Amino acid sequence: MTTILEVNHVTKRFGGLTAVNDVSFVVNQGEILSVIGPNGAGKSTLFKLISSFLSTSSGDVRLAGERINNLAPHIVARKGVVRTFQETTIFRSMTVRENIIVSHHLRSRASLWGFFLGSKVAKADEHSFGQSADNIIDFLGLQAIRNELASTLPQGHLRALGMAIGLATDPKVLLLDEPFAGMNHDETMHMVDLVRRLRDERGVTVLLVEHDMPAVMKISDRIVVLNFGEKIAEGTPLEIQNNERVIEAYLGSEDAAIGM
C-alpha cells in the first residue's frame, strides 16, 4: 500500500496550551481513516493543521512526500487536500447546482480574462463543469433539489451538498469534519454508504473526524485516537475497541456508553 498523507510529529500550541502534541500517523492511498477522541482532544485542530487553516508550531504534514503545512489554504486545496466543514458551510444564496459548479474552480484551464472574454477554453470549461456537476448531483442523489436555493435546505441535504462541494474540487484526500453530526440512524447509515462509495467509485482517500462511534466502527479501515492532544492508539476498529487506553480515555463519557 502506498502512503498518500503523512503527519510527522505535528505540534500546535496556542499560548501556553498545547492543543496537538507530537502527533504522527500515515494515511494510505484509498483508505478511510477516522480520527476520534473525547471532546477537546484536538481533532478539529489537527484537521485545520492538515488543511493549513492553522499553521503548525512544529512538525510537518506531507502529501505524497511534499510538505503542505503552513501554506495558504487555497494552495493546499490546489494540491489535492480539501476539507469540508463541521458547521454546514455552503454558499447560501446560490442554488445547489451553482454551489457545485463554482466549486469546480480548481479544474478550470482558462484564465479569468479568458472567462471574461468568453474564450473557447472558457466555454469548454463551463460546459464540462456543468456536466461534472450533474454527475456529482446524480452520484449523491441530489436530483430533486438541484435548483433549490442552498439556504432553504434541511440539515441532511446541506451535509451532502458540503460533500458535493468537496468532490467538485476533484480531491486526492477529502477531509470530512464530523459528517454524521446531528443525524439520525437512517441518515447516518445513508452517509456511511456515501462515504464508502466515494472511496470505492471515485478513488478518494478519506480522512474523517467523528463522534458517532457506531458509524466510525462501521466505516473505518483504521482509526487514530487522540486524547488531550496526544495520539494514544492507532489500529483497526477491532483493535481500538479492545484497547485499554482507549477504553480508559472514554470511560464515563457518553460516547463510550453508546459505542463500546
Add this chain to the structure above:
Amino acid sequence: MNKQKIAAIAAFFLAIYIGVPWAIAASGRTDFYYTLTSVALLSIASAGVWLTFYIGRINIGQGAYALAGGYVSAILMTQYGLSFWTTLPVAGVFCAVLAVLIGLPILRLRGVYFAMVTLVLTEVMRLTALALPVTQGAKGITSIPLPGELSLFGITLIPDFATLENPKIGFYWMAVTFMVIAYAVLWRIVNSRLGHLCRSLQQNEELASSIGVNTAYLRVIAYSISSFLGGIAGASFIAISQSIYPSSFQVTDSVNFMLNCFLGGLGYVFGPMLGTLMLYFGWDLLFTTGEYQLLIYASLLIALMLALPNGVLSLLDKKKAQP
C-alpha cells in the same frame, strides 16, 4: 439572448441617446443636461462600489479614487498639455494601481472595519490634495481645457468639444456612452466565472479558499476594477466642470456612492445606475421645497429602504413571483 432582452436594451439606448435630448428640447429644461450627465458619470463610480459589495466588502471610499482620478487627469492636462483622451485611461490605471497598493493591507479587514478604513481614505485623499504642491492646495486646478478632438488613423471619432455648437449635449452623449461601456463590462464580469467567484467570496470566504480560490488575489482584483471605475468617473467629471478642488469629492460623495447601490439593489447589476438616477434626480426635483429639501429627501430615503430593503429593483422579482 432572447428577443425580449434585445428589445429592452434597444429601448434603453433609444431612450438615453435620443429620447432624453428630445424631451429636454421639448421642455426647454436644458439644465437637466448637467444633471443627467452627472448622473451618468456618478453611476460609473457607483458601479465600482457595487463590485466591492459583490465580494462582500462595504466600500465608503470611492470618493478618494474619484478625486485621485480627477487630479491625475487635471494635472496631466494643465501641466503636461496632454489631451483628455490620453489622461482618461491614465487616471483609471493610476487608481487601479493605487487600489492594489492600498487594498493589499486593508482588504484583509472585514465588515465594519473595512468600511471604516475606506471612509477615512476619502478624507486622507482630500487632505493629500490640500497638502501637495502639484495639486495646488485649496486653490485647486481651474480652467482645465475641454476635451479635444479624438481621431484614429485620421478619422475624427469625436470632434473637439470647444468647436461644438451645443457642448452640453456632447458631454451628455459622452457620459452616457461611458456609462454604457462601464455597465456592459460590469455585467460581463458578473455573468462570467469571475463574478461567480466573487459571489463565493461574498458568501463564505473560508469555503471559497477551501475549494482553492485565491481569495486575497481575487479581492484585490475586484477592488482594483472598482477603483478604476472611480478614477474614470472622477476624470470625466472634472473635464465637464473644468475645475477640481480638494472638496470636489468628499466623504458625503463616498457615502452617496454607497447609498446609490443600496437604493438600486445590491443583487442587481443595474441597481447602482437606477440608484444614482433616483438619488441625484430626486434631490434636484426637491429643490423647490427650499429649507425642507433635506428633511423630505431623508424621510423618503428611510421609507424606501424600509419598504424595499433589497433595493428598488427587487420590485421586479416580486412581480415575477406572483404570475
